[in-house]
Amino acid sequence: MEQNNTLYTLIIFSENIAGLLNAVTSVFTRRQINIESLNVSASSIQGLHRYTITCFSDECTMKKVTKQIEKKIGVVRASYFVSSEIYIQEVALFKLSTPKMLEHGEISKTIRIHSGKIVEVNPIYSIVTIDGMTDEILSLYENLTQWDCILQFVRSGAIAITKNRRELLDEYLAEREKKFNENEGRC
Amino acid sequence: MTTKQLSGAEIFMQSLIAEGVDTLFGYPGGAIMPVYDALYDYRDRLNHILVRHEQGAIHAAEGYARVSGKVGVCLVTSGPGATNTITGIADAMLDSTPVVVIAGQVGTKMLGTDAFQECDIVNVAHPISKWAYQIRSAEDIAPAIKRAFHIASTGRPGPVVLDFTKNAQIEKAEYIPQEIGFLRSYEAVPETKPGSIEAAAELINAAQKPLVLIGQGVELGNAQEEVRQLIEKADMPAGCTLLGLSCLPSAHPLNMGMLGMHGSLASNVKTQECDLLVAIGMRFDDRITGNISTYARQAKKIHFDIDPSEINKNIPVDVAVLGNCKDTVARVLELVKPANHQAWRDSFQSYHDTERTKVIDPEIHPAGGPIRMGEVIDRVSTQAHDKAIVVTDVGQNQMMSARYSRFSESRSIVTSGGMGTMGFGLPAAIGATFAAPERTTCLFVGDGGIQMTIEELGTIMEQQCPVKIILLNNNFLGNVRQWQELFFQSRYSFTHLLSPDYSKIAEAYRLPYALVTEREQLNEAIATMLATEGPYLLEVAVMEEDNVLPMCCPGNDVDDMLLEI
Ligand SMILES: Cc1ncc(C[n+]2csc(CCOP(=O)(O)OP(=O)(O)O)c2C)c(N)n1
Numbered sequence: 001m002e003q004n005n006t007l008y009t010l011i012i013f014s015e016n017i018a019g020l021l022n023a024v025t026s027v028f029t030r031r032q033i034n035i036e037s038l039n040v041s042a043s044s045i046q047g048l049h050r051y052t053i054t055c056f057s058d059e060c061t062m063k064k065v066t067k068q069i070e071k072k073i074g075v076v077r078a079s080y081f082v083s084s085e086i087y088i089q090e091v092a093l094f095k096l097s098t099p100k101m102l103e104h105g106e107i108s109k110t111i112r113i114h115s116g117k118i119v120e121v122n123p124i125y126s127i128v129t130i131d132g133m134t135d136e137i138l139s140l141y142e143n144l145t146q147w148d149c150i151l152q153f154v155r156s157g158a159i160a161i162t163k164n165r166r167e168l169l170d171e172y173l174a175e176r177e178k179k180f181n182e183n184e185g186r187c
Numbered sequence: 188m189t190t191k192q193l194s195g196a197e198i199f200m201q202s203l204i205a206e207g208v209d210t211l212f213g214y215p216g217g218a219i220m221p222v223y224d225a226l227y228d229y230r231d232r233l234n235h236i237l238v239r240h241e242q243g244a245i246h247a248a249e250g251y252a253r254v255s256g257k258v259g260v261c262l263v264t265s266g267p268g269a270t271n272t273i274t275g276i277a278d279a280m281l282d283s284t285p286v287v288v289i290a291g292q293v294g295t296k297m298l299g300t301d302a303f304q305e306c307d308i309v310n311v312a313h314p315i316s317k318w319a320y321q322i323r324s325a326e327d328i329a330p331a332i333k334r335a336f337h338i339a340s341t342g343r344p345g346p347v348v349l350d351f352t353k354n355a356q357i358e359k360a361e362y363i364p365q366e367i368g369f370l371r372s373y374e375a376v377p378e379t380k381p382g383s384i385e386a387a388a389e390l391i392n393a394a395q396k397p398l399v400l401i402g403q404g405v406e407l408g409n410a411q412e413e414v415r416q417l418i419e420k421a422d423m424p425a426g427c428t429l430l431g432l433s434c435l436p437s438a439h440p441l442n443m444g445m446l447g448m449h450g451s452l453a454s455n456v457k458t459q460e461c462d463l464l465v466a467i468g469m470r471f472d473d474r475i476t477g478n479i480s481t482y483a484r485q486a487k488k489i490h491f492d493i494d495p496s497e498i499n500k501n502i503p504v505d506v507a508v509l510g511n512c513k514d515t516v517a518r519v520l521e522l523v524k525p526a527n528h529q530a531w532r533d534s535f536q537s538y539h540d541t542e543r544t545k546v547i548d549p550e551i552h553p554a555g556g557p558i559r560m561g562e563v564i565d566r567v568s569t570q571a572h573d574k575a576i577v578v579t580d581v582g583q584n585q586m587m588s589a590r591y592s593r594f595s596e597s598r599s600i601v602t603s604g605g606m607g608t609m610g611f612g613l614p615a616a617i618g619a620t621f622a623a624p625e626r627t628t629c630l631f632v633g634d635g636g637i638q639m640t641i642e643e644l645g646t647i648m649e650q651q652c653p654v655k656i657i658l659l660n661n662n663f664l665g666n667v668r669q670w671q672e673l674f675f676q677s678r679y680s681f682t683h684l685l686s687p688d689y690s691k692i693a694e695a696y697r698l699p700y701a702l703v704t705e706r707e708q709l710n711e712a713i714a715t716m717l718a719t720e721g722p723y724l725l726e727v728a729v730m731e732e733d734n735v736l737p738m739c740c741p742g743n744d745v746d747d748m749l750l751e752i
Contacts, residue, residue: 015372018321023313030314067496073318073338076372173371180369 404468
């Protein structure tokens with residue numbers, strides 16, 4: 001048995017149709033794969049949504065999962081990547097207690113070391129943003145807990161861009177449309 | 188410029204006719220009433236069969252689709268009408284049956300308010316259908332129907348659910364005939380990978396002991412002829428899956444019988460001895476493979492399929508040939524060299540002989556004692572000249588029908604394979620009679636299964652559907668009883684069941700009926716049934732505690748088959 005310890009990122013393009021998100025995530029749940037993070041937003045292609053889903057799994061399972069997702073009508077393309085093939089990022093927001101920050105000067109220092117940004121300050125609370133990989137964000141979070149200053153914490157799903165030199169989806173769609181038109185012309 | 192404005196319901200009728208629909212199975216209700224009202228004016232072109240329960244409608248549509256090769260259509264109301272079709276939708280999904288279910292829905296403005304008979308059927312249907320879509324306006328009807336029939340019938344076929352809001356049925360719009368344009372999110376037939384045809388041919392040419400597994404995909408792709416030529420040219424013995432039984436005539440010398448749990452001893456044993464396995468349009472279901480970790484480990488494997496997600500799903504293969512098998516098998520056929528594998532072919536015989544003496548003869552030619560299911564099925568097959576459409580329910584009756592029916596024509600086995608849906612048989616047989624009214628349709632059903640959808644006798648009565656119902660009454664939920672005997676120390680927990688007096692049921696539904704309790708009556712009773720026009724109910728009192736053999740017990744290696752208990 002391979003071990004389920006590689007982080008995979010799936011990038012999925014789908015039509016903007018109600019219910020598809022459910023259909024896509026059900027492929028994971030039926031196979032008892034835990035989704036680590038999920039992000040859905042518009043893509044650069046008109047009408048297509050882009051999903052970024054991360055999970056720990058093995059390559060053999062990922063192959064099957066992407067094929068099963070791609071089979072859903074409404075899904076245009078599903079591909080999986082390991083971390084070296086993509087540029088991946090998350091965003092986190094912290095709401096911190098301003099009195100605690102004033103009390104412990106190390107808090108601001110820690111935020112700076114982690115490349116966090118303080119974007120709002122008032123006498124009650126301050127808001128800090130940070131982007132990066134999960135472990136970078138979590139390390140800031142863990143550091144900050146020692147001062148008991150965190151009022152709220154939220155981390156976004158990962159988003160990722162592939163490092164391919166070519167835009168494979170555009171090429172794939174153009175190719176398929178060309179073939180469709182050729183076949184139309186034949187009959 | 189004025190355009191002709193039609194109601195949504197009329198656009199719906201026009202769209203169905205444009206798809207070549209002439210038969211639909213349905214049941215009316217509030218949220219689909221405008222459609223039923225329009226249907227009244229289309230009775231000359233659209234034959235609507237009123238069933239007695241929506242589950243009956245969907246199974247009838249499935250039976251119709253399986254026999255005709257066309258899309259089966261099922262029309263129901265919202266809420267309970269729609270949810271009553273769920274079992275059949277899931278059934279059609281697992282068995283790749285092209286059906287379109289159109290369910291009424293509350294008006295768009297009421298959606299999400301828990302309105303009367305509102306049910307979010309699109310979301311319920313999503314995981315068990317090929318496509319589910321809600322029609323919210325009259326303009327949307329024609330494109331949705333076009334797409335629904337296209338998706339249901341192309342590629343790997345499957346069920347499509349259309350959720351048809353009431354306002355869309357009533358509003359007016361112009362009917363614009365549709366064509367399927369480019370769909371970026373649906374590729375019906377995947378591209379055949381370069382080199383895979385050659386690689387497949389090479390493996391076949393190199394094989395000394397090839398075995399072909401024929402699945403329903405061969406029938407769905409209309410590739411029966413191509414597959415027959417391939418196995419003949421390369422001299423490859425073949426086994427068929429349950430759903431693929433009628434893809435190759437039973438009497439074909441290369442047909443080695445059914446694969447899987449209750450399949451033929453030879454085809455299962457030889458799966459573990461072959462040097463090449465050629466799977467065509469089948470999906471390596473666990474009922475076929477037994478223990479997958481030992482399944483055909485010694486063999487190279489080729490998998491022809493139209494669904495890329497089936498490749499390497501259960502069994503890893505050496506060569507995958509994607510595409511429609513009618514096309515891909517024909518291309519491989521050209522590259523395959525004529526071969527003769529006589530020694531390999533002959534090596535099947537001793538297993539056939541063992542199975543015959545240990546299992547088949549006792550089942551179909553018993554020396555005495557109660558009537559056995561197998562002999563009934565064997566006699567019906569003989570008297571119908573191996574030409575009947577065999578519809579089965581689920582259980583021992585199904586496995587015995589599969590084992591002891593012989594097939595000479597394609598599209599002749601209608602059975603619930605993937606789901607194993609009891610209650611499927613009776614309504615599916617109704618659908619079969621509408622798909623092929625000129626053929627003989629025989630239904631084999633148990634006393635458990637018939638009581639699950641017995642209300643459809645009403646449809647049979649009203650439509651005079653010529654279904655020859657052979658009720659194999661063993662007073663047990665036989666298949667479960669067999670498992671209890673084998674795996675639960677014969678503790679028959681709730682598998683004995685009481686039946687109604689079927690002669691009275693037949694009388695109430697005005698069906699000709701006969702009961703056979705003695706072996707000597709059997710042949711004549713079958714002859715009478717087959718000679719009687721229209722429907723017939725033949726009840727046969729069969730051995731109560733008969734077992735389906737051989738049997739590869741769940742999880743065992745595929746060649747580890749029980750021949751006696
Ligand atoms: C809807 C449904 N419920 C339960 C089962 C489980 N099951 C499989 S076979 C069987 C027994 C069938 O009994 P009967 O219809 O009398 O046929 P027999 O096996 O005796 O031929 C049962 C209960 C099923 N397959 N489908």
